[in-house]
Amino acid sequence: MRRTGPLALLGIAVVGAVIGWLLQVALVAGGAPSFIPPVTLYSVLFLLAAGLLLLGRPVRRVVKGKADRPIDPFYAMRILVLAKASGLAGALLVGGAAALLLYAVSRTGTAATPAFWPDVLTGIGALVLCAAGLVVEWWCRIPPQDRAENPESTLEQR
Template sequence: MKRTTPALVLLLIAIGAAVGLLAQQGLAMSGRPGITPPVTLSIVLIALGAIVIVLALPVRRAVKGERKRVDPFYALRVLVLAKSSALCGALLAGAAIGSVVFLLSRTVPALGVVGYSVGTAIGGLVLLAGGLVAEGMCRIPPPSDDDEQAAGAAT
């Protein structure tokens, strides 16, 4: 599995921002109330970012040699969770940023809703960072020259 590239992260943030901005604009044009993210959303996103890192710790210990063995299926599941957390965090952060941009462009911005959207953007960025860190923790280091020479001598 390839690492998450910065270009993909920036693209997803931009897509999320466009969707968030257009969703708020469409709701305002139709006379409906805008999307107000709950406070618990940002708390849950921050907690998920921390949980992903905690789940990647046993894999990191096994990669470093501090632990004898880790289940390969567990390592794969943690890696997939880390990658999906990074991508979802980027989309959610982008959508919240788009919502903030829309709300601040109004003549009378609703500061409470802006605060909730900023909290959601921060939570999405924490989830993105947690996913990227956990993804890096699951990475196997490249073989050193000594390992390659030992493998060549064994054959």
């Protein structure tokens, strides 16, 4: 699996911003109130980031050689996939939260809107989730093997 690149994250954040903006415009155009993120949304984003870091810690210890016992490779793979998904979802939500914030500020012309702080906290929570996903994805990286120590692991000898 390849590591998540910054261009992919930026592209996903732009997609999230476009979707967030269009959904907010559609809500208001339909006569519904604009969307204000609830407390549970950004709270859960922070909790997911903390949980991901806790789940990735055993994998990091094994990769660094500080673990007492080996780890199940399927567990490590699942944590890696969860980290990648968290990074991508965090980037999508960063874009969506930025669009909601921009929409709220553009409608009132000031930061004194009731949606300002929930939008900011949602953006920060999404950014923390994205960062936690990238950190755990980096933790799950297997260090390169020395070819002199393990010659049967090279592809040239197959």
